[in-house]
Amino acid sequence: MRDLQGIDSLLLNELKSCCAKEYNFLPREAGLNLIEINAIHSGVSAKCRDGKVEELRSLTSFFGYRTQTFVQAVNLLDRFLTIMKVQPKHVPCIGVCCLHIAAKMVEEESNVSPTHELIRISQSRFTVSDLNRMEKIISEKLSVDPDMVTALTFLHLYHSAIGSLEEIPSIGRLEAQLKACLCRLVFSKAKPSVLALSLIAQEFEVLQSATLLKIIQQFQKHLKIGDSELLHWKELVTKCMMEYRSSECNKPDNKKLVWIVSRRTAQSLQTYHFSVPGLPTIPEMSWDESESEDSCEDLSSVDSSPCGSLGSDGEGAFFPSLFHH
Amino acid sequence: MSAVSASEKVDGFTRKSVRKAQKQRKSQSSSQFRTQNTPIELSPLPQLKDAPSTDQQELFCQKLQQCCTLFDFLDSVGDLKSKEVKRAALNELVDYLSTNRGVLVENAYPEITNMISTNIFRALPPSDNPDFDPEEDEPTLEAAWPHIQLVYEFLLRFLENPDFQPSIAKRFIDQKFVLQLLELFDSEDPRERDFLKTILHRIYGKFLGLRAFIRKQINNIFLKFIYETEHFNGVAELLEILGSIINGFALPLKAEHKQFLMKVLIPLHTAKALSLFHAQLAYCVVQFLEKDPSLTEPVIRGLLKFWPKTCSQKEVMFLGEIEEILDVIEPSQFKKIQEPLFKQISKCVSNPHFQVAERALYFWNNEYILSLIEENIDKILPIMFSSLYKISKEHWNQTIVALIYNVLKTLMEMNCPLFDELTASYKTQKQREMIKEQERDELWKKLEELQVSRTSEIQNNSHGFPAALNNNNSNNNNNDPQESSGDVEATAVIMEDLHQDATDTACESVSCAK
Numbered sequence: 001m002r003d004l005q006g007i008d009s010l011l012l013n014e015l016k017s018c019c020a021k022e023y024n025f026l027p028r029e030a031g032l033n034l035i036e037i038n039a040i041h042s043g044v045s046a047k048c049r050d051g052k053v054e055e056l057r058s059l060t061s062f063f064g065y066r067t068q069t070f071v072q073a074v075n076l077l078d079r080f081l082t083i084m085k086v087q088p089k090h091v092p093c094i095g096v097c098c099l100h101i102a103a104k105m106v107e108e109e110s111n112v113s114p115t116h117e118l119i120r121i122s123q124s125r126f127t128v129s130d131l132n133r134m135e136k137i138i139s140e141k142l143s144v145d146p147d148m149v150t151a152l153t154f155l156h157l158y159h160s161a162i163g164s165l166e167e168i169p170s171i172g173r174l175e176a177q178l179k180a181c182l183c184r185l186v187f188s189k190a191k192p193s194v195l196a197l198s199l200i201a202q203e204f205e206v207l208q209s210a211t212l213l214k215i216i217q218q219f220q221k222h223l224k225i226g227d228s229e230l231l232h233w234k235e236l237v238t239k240c241m242m243e244y245r246s247s248e249c250n251k252p253d254n255k256k257l258v259w260i261v262s263r264r265t266a267q268s269l270q271t272y273h274f275s276v277p278g279l280p281t282i283p284e285m286s287w288d289e290s291e292s293e294d295s296c297e298d299l300s301s302v303d304s305s306p307c308g309s310l311g312s313d314g315e316g317a318f319f320p321s322l323f324h325h
Numbered sequence: 326m327s328a329v330s331a332s333e334k335v336d337g338f339t340r341k342s343v344r345k346a347q348k349q350r351k352s353q354s355s356s357q358f359r360t361q362n363t364p365i366e367l368s369p370l371p372q373l374k375d376a377p378s379t380d381q382q383e384l385f386c387q388k389l390q391q392c393c394t395l396f397d398f399l400d401s402v403g404d405l406k407s408k409e410v411k412r413a414a415l416n417e418l419v420d421y422l423s424t425n426r427g428v429l430v431e432n433a434y435p436e437i438t439n440m441i442s443t444n445i446f447r448a449l450p451p452s453d454n455p456d457f458d459p460e461e462d463e464p465t466l467e468a469a470w471p472h473i474q475l476v477y478e479f480l481l482r483f484l485e486n487p488d489f490q491p492s493i494a495k496r497f498i499d500q501k502f503v504l505q506l507l508e509l510f511d512s513e514d515p516r517e518r519d520f521l522k523t524i525l526h527r528i529y530g531k532f533l534g535l536r537a538f539i540r541k542q543i544n545n546i547f548l549k550f551i552y553e554t555e556h557f558n559g560v561a562e563l564l565e566i567l568g569s570i571i572n573g574f575a576l577p578l579k580a581e582h583k584q585f586l587m588k589v590l591i592p593l594h595t596a597k598a599l600s601l602f603h604a605q606l607a608y609c610v611v612q613f614l615e616k617d618p619s620l621t622e623p624v625i626r627g628l629l630k631f632w633p634k635t636c637s638q639k640e641v642m643f644l645g646e647i648e649e650i651l652d653v654i655e656p657s658q659f660k661k662i663q664e665p666l667f668k669q670i671s672k673c674v675s676n677p678h679f680q681v682a683e684r685a686l687y688f689w690n691n692e693y694i695l696s697l698i699e700e701n702i703d704k705i706l707p708i709m710f711s712s713l714y715k716i717s718k719e720h721w722n723q724t725i726v727a728l729i730y731n732v733l734k735t736l737m738e739m740n741c742p743l744f745d746e747l748t749a750s751y752k753t754q755k756q757r758e759m760i761k762e763q764e765r766d767e768l769w770k771k772l773e774e775l776q777v778s779r780t781s782e783i784q785n786n787s788h789g790f791p792a793a794l795n796n797n798n799s800n801n802n803n804n805d806p807q808e809s810s811g812d813v814e815a816t817a818v819i820m821e822d823l824h825q826d827a828t829d830t831a832c833e834s835v836s837c838a839k
């Protein structure tokens with residue numbers, strides 16, 4: 001028997017223990033600040049990181065990986081970038097490597113794409129051995145824990161807690177929104193518990209439910225999340241969601257896609273475009289039609305033309321009638 | 326000589342070796358018939374350049390008349406001297422016409438047209454090879470080409486001469502002349518067709534009175550080609566001429582021309598030999614659309630109606646044509662046809678033939694098409710999404726899979742929320758289908774178990790005699806009505822479930838198709 005206003009105690013305990021663990025998986029704030037202020041050519045910049053994360057999102061979607069794979073991959077990437085000084089040219093390799101590590105942890109073995117396929121599809125320039133070496137480095141430097149606590153963990157917990165008390169939309173939308181947020185470096189500064197809560201708060205604000213507000217306040221109380229902190233992140237999330245929902249094309253200006261086609265198709269594409277014919281244009285004169293009156297009389301004499309007249313199904317009618325304008 | 330079966334010709338993968346082995350080269354037939362029994366000796370006339378100017382006209386006509394003598398070129402040793410005389414005379418005539426002014430006096434016209442008619446208007450020989458494949462086989466060349474070439478050259482110079490007067494010439498270059506000229510377009514010799522193309526182009530340009538007639542006759546040829554014979558060697562050349570005519574159409578387009586587009590040009594796409602003239606045909610179609618964009622919708626609907634279903638080579642050509650049309654399409658017209666068009670593109674993209682899939686995917690490399698898609702992404706993405714997503718997992722060709730990634734990525738960047746929504750609903754649909762599949766399997770299993778149990782029941786109750794078996798069966802049924810009817814009931818329930826399932830699936834797939 002559950003108190004309608006109260007959150008399920010089991011879930012609450014889970015939340016608290018996750019909260020305790022979340023600090024282990026936070027990227028260093030100092031490192032994130034450094035990335036933010038980096039101009040593009042001196043080290044890894046926010047734009048570089050964001051672009052790479054967007055790519056990881058496409059790859060996740062393409063390979064059918066779960067949201068958890070993506071979230072963990074981004075977490076690994078951010079943590080690595082904040083503890084190691086890397087050159088921008090290595091970021092693609094690091095990014096793909098993090099995705100691969102996360103996939104191996106989260107997905108079933110048969111669903112994990114092989115490394116050569118990953119490299120080929122992402123049109124990356126490094127090799128499989130590069131990827132393997134990078135994997136070793138990352139595993140050494142970071143504690144790669146399959147049970148890592150991320151914003152998604154909290155999102156699921158919050159969602160199931162609220163879901164047992166209120167009718168709310170499915171978690172699919174929230175997951176998509178979380179993915180969109182993670183493509184911005186700024187959100188890596190937030191504590192996962194706070195980020196997840198602000199997502200929920202902004203999504204369900206629309207529902208205007210007093211019960212939900214109370215539940216959120218309860219979460220805040222138990223997990224010690226301050227009002228100002230929540231408000232700050234909620235504002236940022238709202239802004240991000242507005243951009244996400246707007247129908248403006250959002251093309252990150254990273255590398256252009258390479259279109260590789262087979263030799264035969266390439267050949268036919270080249271020879272395809274029919275060049276302007278060698279025959280010059282013959283302008284149609286406005287007095288063409290009156291001239292055709294002349295030929296009308298001759299027409300009868302060539303009725304038995306060997307070329308054959310139009311079919312006997314009466315479709316021939318449209319031509320002769322024109323001559324009688 | 327046995328014909329090559331249709332299956333060996335599909336998709337242009339004709340096995341040359343097969344046909345070459347079967348072919349027996351017959352000797353080339355001639356298109357000229359000897360009318361004389363005794364050989365004609367031609368004696369060379371004096372050179373035109375040497376003759377005094379007062380005699381030149383007379384000499385010119387004499388030479389023209391001399392060139393009306395025809396020779397049999399299949400006989401490679403006969404009349405060599407005379408053939409050479411004629412050749413030299415023709416050559417000289419061509420030069421004379423090109424370099425001098427004032428040659429074309431009024432009474433020269435009939436002599437000229439007579440000489441030309443006599444030489445080139447002939448019945449074309451029947452084809453040596455009834456299965457002539459223009460792409461693979463060598464064409465049968467005209468044996469009398471050494472003379473005929475010069476005659477064509479002469480005709481061309483005649484038409485292009487600065488002194489040429491259509492008002493005089495039209496008495497001789499009349500409908501009958503043009504008709505015979507058109508028949509020659511069926512020649513297998515490409516050099517001849519090339520000349521004819523230029524010649525007819527000039528005639529169309531200069532003789533306004535013949536234009537409507539020429540158009541009508543070309544229509545006839547095409548319609549006969551499409552609906553009756555599927556054989557005509559000169560379609561590409563005629564289309565090239567038409568291209569320059571269409572290019573010159575005045576606006577607004579006459580109804581006659583629009584009819585031509587819809588009744589002739591579009592059905593021409595159904596021809597089996599499309600590859601021979603597709604480039605020219607596509608050019609004509611695009612020219613029409615540039616003249617009158619309102620024709621876009623009927624044209625594309627027409628192409629979709631005739632979309633190839635079994636010939637992948639043709640499908641690739643159609644896709645190329647669609648891209649050319651899209652390159653010039655107006656955004657307002659695009660909106661009218663985007664849904665049926667992208668439904669077809671969605672099918673092409675998942676075509677197991679890799680060239681078709683590649684060609685369709687390559688549309689996304691075209692900047693203008695991308696901008697059109699982007700403007701209408703909310704209509705287009707749902708159509709493309711499921712087939713793209715499905716084949717990203719299932720297609721056998723790795724190059725295609727990489728291209729699909731490019732396309733999906735591009736689409737995702739255009740409208741991320743819609744893309745995410747479609748991904749989610751696709752996944753839930755797949756889940757639902759899997760669950761249904763499992764349920765169905767379980768129902769069948771239950772049914773099987775039920776059957777097994779009933780069979781074993783019957784066997785247990787029988788005394789081993791077939792007759793007795795029947796009796797016992799019916800006795801069984803009569804004696805234990807409840808038990809057996811219970812079985813029957815259970816079976817009925819299961820059958821109903823399965824039937825409902827099938828109906829559900831049928832309904833789903835119908836609604837999907839819509």
